[in-house]
Structures are given as structure tokens and as C-alpha cells.
Amino acid sequence: MYLHLGDDSLVAVSSILAILDIEIYREASGNSLWKKDIAKSAAMRKEPRSVIVTDEGLYFSVISAQSLKRRIQSPAYGVNLHDFAVQA
Template structure:
């Protein structure tokens, strides 16, 4: 299944490692992690509300972390 992260970002749920609130960026541990992974960051044109870490990249998403969590946990509807 795929999840839309906002703007033009769509990733496979299998690739997602973590989803957390953008405010966590102020944590020294998160700040250090993001500084070491600068080349992997894909930023949105909108104001970021969450950070999505995947196996390949780190996305700054304009959607709230709770919204992304719900999208990742929802099962797709299949029309018969």
C-alpha cells in the first residue's frame, strides 16, 4: 500500500521507518540525526508538520503526524 505524504510525495508503507511530529526536531538527538542525513531530506514547499523517515529518504510533510499514522494504518477498500 502507498501513502500520500502531502504535496507530490507518495511512498510505500513498507518503506516507512518512523513518523513523528516536526516539533521533535528541537530534540538534540533528532537534530543530530537530521544534520547527519541532510542529503536524504526531501522538503515540502509548505510548512512542515511532520517528519517521515523511510529507508531511502527523510520527508518533511505538511500533514500532521496523526493524519499520516491513520493513513498508514487504514486498509484499502476493494470494490467487488
């Protein structure tokens, strides 16, 4: 099952380790790391609102961490949120 992150991005739910609010990530990562990582998302049409940590790396999303959490909690996904961290 895949989770739609907005801006034509999909990620496998099984590879998600954490979903973080962008402000939490910004504060925790420090300014230099934040600038480096956010440069990767320069193609995004809007300011990112959440960071999805996966086995493969980081994904930035224009969808809030809370909304992504609600999507994953829907019966269609059948995911136990205790399987990974959601910080919103």
C-alpha cells in the same frame, strides 16, 4: 501500497521506519542538523508538520504525524502499526 504525504509526494508504506512529529524531530536532531535537513524541503508550499523516516532517507510532510497514522490504520492499507514507530 503508497502513502500520500502531500505536495505531490508518495512513499512506499513498506519502506517506512518511523513517522515523527516535526517538533520531536527538531528537538532530537539539534539545530544544525535540523537546518540542513529542512533545506531539502525548501520547495514545500507550507511548513512541514511531520518527518517520515524510510529506508531511503527522510521525507518531510505538511500533513501531521497523527493524520498520517490514521491513514495507515485505514483498512485499505492493512498495516500493523507495531511494524514501525509513530511519534505524535
